Amino acid sequence: MIYVPAFLVLIPVVTGILILMFRNERMYLLAFLAQTLITVLAVSYFFVFRDDFASGAFVLGGWPEHIGITLANDRLSMSFIFLTILLWWVVLFYKYEPRKTDHSFLFFFLFLQGVFFGLLQTNDLFNLFVFIELTTIVATVLVGFKKTGSSLRAAIYYLLINTSGILMFLIGVLLLYNVFGTINLLHIRDNMEAMDSERLVQLAYILMMAGISIKAAIFPVYTWLPKAHGAAQSAVSALLSGLIVKSGVYLFIRMNQMFAALSLDYVDFFFIIGALTAIVGVVFALSQKDIKQILAYHTVSQVGIVFMGLAQVDAMTAHGGLLHAFHHGMFKSLLFLCAGVIIKVYRTKNVSEIRGVMKTMPFVSAMMIIGMLSITGAPLFNGYISKSIIKYGIEANPFQYAALFAVNIGTAASFIKASQIFFGEKPLSYAVKKRPPYVALAILSILCLVFGVFFAPLSDFFFTVDISHVSILSARGILEYALYLIAGYLIFRLIIKKDGSLIQRLRGFRPSFETANYVFVLYMAAMALHFIVL
Amino acid sequence: MNPVLTFIVVLIGLYGLATSKNIIKSVFCVTIIESGVILLFLNFANYEGGAIPIVSEDVAAIVDPLPHALMITTIVIGSAVTALALIICIKVFHHYGSTEWAQILRREDVK
Amino acid sequence: MSRKIILVAALGILFVMFFLSMEEMEDLFKNDAKLYFFEHGLDDTGSSNLITAILLDYRLFDSLFEAGILLVAVSGVIWISRHDFEERNAHFMLDKYKTPELFVTLSRFVFPLLLMLGFFIILNGHLTPGGGFQGGAVVATAILLLYYINLERKTDISLIVAVVKFAYLGIVLTASISLITRGEIFTNFMAVDAPTMSKYIYIIALDILIGINVALCLWAIFTAFLKEGR
Incomplete structure (x- = not known):
């Protein structure tokens, strides 16, 4: 049982290679089998070590801890593992077509899963670097998988900027190794108070945070994200937006745990960065017409909201930020998958050309409306819960509250714009032959609702954090949501629809x-100026 | 060699990334940064009078073997990244007829 | 212009930060890990070359994915370079280059020597500087010289990649045998107190597999680029 973390990494990788070796019709079953195995292993691991995750840590090869590579889990990484398993199941169902198996895609897809498990579980900084870089490389191939000009363009942009960021991270690892004589994350965390070179560790913090910021796509360095997520195929966009971007969020939490004893004042800095990210993402999303670009820019803005929550001293608000990362993973993948189905049927990505989805595809549009309600933060849906926790945490400060309010209005306006596609009539000149992927979309939308209604026991189960103080049907929540919708509708009617020169320039x-x-x-x-000089 | 000097190599790579307008130049700048990082690691591990890390009877003090082992991994990763970046670069050239960032970003997808 | 000045200023800030923090560096270096490797390395792993000891034993998990990264890169390069549909400027790179005669003759002479050197480096990774990764790169260089000797040479990439996959699975299997024999995952399958000679079996086997993996991966990548050029 104790070696489950290593198996979680190896099973998808080996399965992927087997699938590529025997290009067989039945290989899809092997992928399903591997997924089932991983699910069973992860769930049983969670139940065995639920009370004491520290006892589940082990060193590969049985060497002393400061020499070997430690794999360990805690509630944070376990929750990310469950989200990973969920999204991979969904995309497997989504891509499943009988008698038409894309072996190369399955290989990269499963390899990405194994590597991502490694990233979540390793406790060794250099091993972490290897896994981040592998994630980048595999994601690059997946982004450029269609081999069209725009997707390759996005892929190389993504590869180069992420690699340069990760190399900065590696310099930070080197400095830490010189100060502490080990690259074990837990050892460094425990020795952080006893270290005698503050300046070196601060420099390491800056370089590592710079690399992580690129991974997380926050404000000044977010530019790769809309390109990559807009150009990839929809199933890959769902994975990248739902999960791979969250590796930045995960590392942000991990690294700040590690540097906790350094008592750097990261809260103000990253709150401002997060707020800027959220606002910039929303503004650009409002100007776009391509439906996948709209969704990609909303990933930027939602990551901004996550950072607004995480960069708070208050533990509850930080938990709200983390929860929002998970909820975003669900509803954003749902939106991307629905958009993929719609794009495939209508053969265009332009929001102003797609009309009448409600009539041609009632099921898909119902699912997409659930996703839209979640992302705008409607009561009863999961987006509302995490946004409310963040809202309670920052409402004492009027500026911070105003920033969140503006972002919410912008999100509502942008999705009112996107919801045009449901109405109107546009007869398709051809019949819709393919059945929509019912299972994949249904799983995600049901989970959006479940996490919106039964949030308190679920949060208690996964994180042991009590969030029962959030009330779903309070008058204030409903009123505020109505306010977002009205203000969003006004913005849409008065500004967006006119498509003025400013919006065209933004686009x-x-x-x-x-x-x-x-x-x-x-x-x-x-x-550097903020953390060292000031 | 002084670690400060090798850090300048990293900074040169960053300068190149922020100014070069060609994809291939950008790829090379990333490899320059990577070489800088590798040199930096080896610099820190090295010191006057340390023997190569192979255990034998007449060796009293060795240089730290860990950075050397880590750097082999980094070199392999770097070669993989470069190979992938260059092949995408060739493909981008086939699609757009140019390897300038500004031009390929301006041209709409033809297909 | 002002853009470049700001850029240099920003890089200057980073440089000053690094320079100032280096002053603290002098007597700071902690060498616990180094001393541990020096004292226990040979007894633990059976390899007198401590770098091989770290790569193949202490940090085998890194090396597994180091070989995996090459596999992904090869699959990615081949997937992307495959001509599925027409591209606009694909005809521009025709091979008009002719290799000089002197170079060909020299290559014929160097090829066997380089191949031997590569095998030597792979097989003696535990005693002398070298190992699977380094030796594999040398072997790949030797194989690539064949392209200079005969420009018309044809290589079946899919066969190479098939062998690479088997080699990679072999690495993973060899690394996990220790789970059965010793109850530890990803280490030498011989017990820690086994004689050094028997530990060599594991190190040489793994080195050969990694060597095959690296050499074939580099070969495949290079061939894919050549195809792109023709």
């Missing part, structure tokens, strides 16, 4: 690669 704004790196260098310098 055409495409920062080139050197600008993205220029901003990255400035971002690092700004962090």
Whole structure:
């Protein structure tokens, strides 16, 4: 039982290679089998070690802890593992077509899962670097999988900017190794107070945070995300937006746990960055017309909200941020998958050309409406819960509250714009032959509802955090949501629909690669000035 | 060699990334940063009078073997990244007829 | 212009930070890990080359995915370079280059020597500097010289990749045998107190597998690029 973390990493990888070796019709069954096995292992591991995760940690090869590579789990990584398993099941169902198995896709897809498990469970900084880099490489291939010009363009942009960020992370690892004589994360955390070189550790913190910021796509360095997620195929976009971006959030939490004793004042800095990320993401999303670009920019803005929650001293608000990362994983994948079905039928991505989805595909549009209600934060859906916790945490500060309020209004406006596709009549010149992937969409939308209604016992079960103080049907919550909708509708009618020159310019704004790196260098310098000099 | 000097290699790579307008140049800048990082690691491990880390009877003090082992991994990862980046670069050139970032970002997808 | 000045200023800030923190570096270096490797490395793993000891035993998990990253890179390069549909400027790179005669003759002479050197490095990873990764790269260089000797040479990439997959599975299997024999995962399958000679079996087997993996991966990547050029 204790070796389950290693098996979780190996099973998908080996299955992927087997599938690529024997390009067989029945290989899809093997993928389902591996998924079942992983699910069983992970669930039983959770139940065995639920009370004491520290006893489940082990060193590969049985060497001393500061020499070997430790794999360990806690509630945070276990919850991410469950989210991973859920999303991989969903995408497997979504991509399943009898008699048409794409072996190469399955290989990269399963490899990504194994590598992501490794990233979540390892407690060794260099091993972490290897896994982050592997995630980047596999995700690059998946982004460019269609081999169209735009997807390859997005893939190389993604690969290069993420690699340069990760190399900064590696310099941080080196500095830490020199200070502490080990690269075991837990050892470094325990020795953090006893260290005698504050400046070196601060520099390491800055370089590592710079790399993680690129992974998490926060404000100045988010430019790769809309390109990559807009260009990839919808199933891959769902994975990248739902989960792989969250690796940045996960590492942010982990690293701040590790550097906790350093008592750096990261709260203010990352709150401002998070708020900027959220607002910039919403503004760009409002200007877009391509439905996948809209969703991708909303990933940026929702990650901003997550950071607004995480960068708080109050533990409950930080938990709200974490919870929002999970909820976002569910509803954003749902939205991307629905958008994928719609794009396939209508053969266009333009929101203003798609009309009458409600009539042609009632099931898909119902699912998509559930996703939209979740992301805008309607009561009874999961987005409402996490947004409310963050709202309670920051409402004492009027500026912070105003930022969150503005982002919520912008999100509502943007999805009112996107919901045009449901109405109107546009007869398709061809009949819709393919059945929509019922199972995949149904799983996600049901979970959106379940996590919106039974949030208190679920949070208690996974995180042992009590959030029963959130009331779903309070008058204030409903009123505020109505306010978002009304303000959003007004913005949509008065500003967005006119499509003025400002909005057109925003839509055409495409920062080139050197600008993205220029901003990255400035971002690092700004962090250095903020954390060391001030 | 001084670690500060090798850090300058990293900074040169960053400068190149922030100014070069060509995909291939950007790929090379990433490899320059990577070489800088590798040199930095080896610099820290190395010291005057340390023997190569192979145990034998007449060796009293060795240099730290861990950074060397880590750097082999980094070199392999770097070669994988470079190979992937260059092949995508060739494909992008086939699609757009250019390897300038500004031009390929401007041109709409033809297909 | 102002953009470059700001850029240099920002890089200067990073440089100053690094420079200042280096002053604390002098007597800070903690060498617990180094001393541990020096004292226990040979007894624990049976390899006098401590770098091989770390790569193949203490941190085998890294090396597994190091070989895996090559596998992914090869699959990715081959997937992306496959011509599924027409591209616009695909005809521009025709091979008009002719290798000089002197180079061909020299390559013929160097090829066997390089191959031997590669095998030597792979097989003696535990005694002398080297190991699977380094030796594999040398072997790959030797194989690539064949392309200079005969430009018309054809290689079946799919066969190479099939062998690579088997080699990778072999690495994973060899690494996990220890779970059965010793109850520890990803280490030498011989017991820690076994004689050094018997530990060599594991190190040499793994080195050969990694060598095959690396050499074939680099070969396949290079061939994919050549195909792109023709």
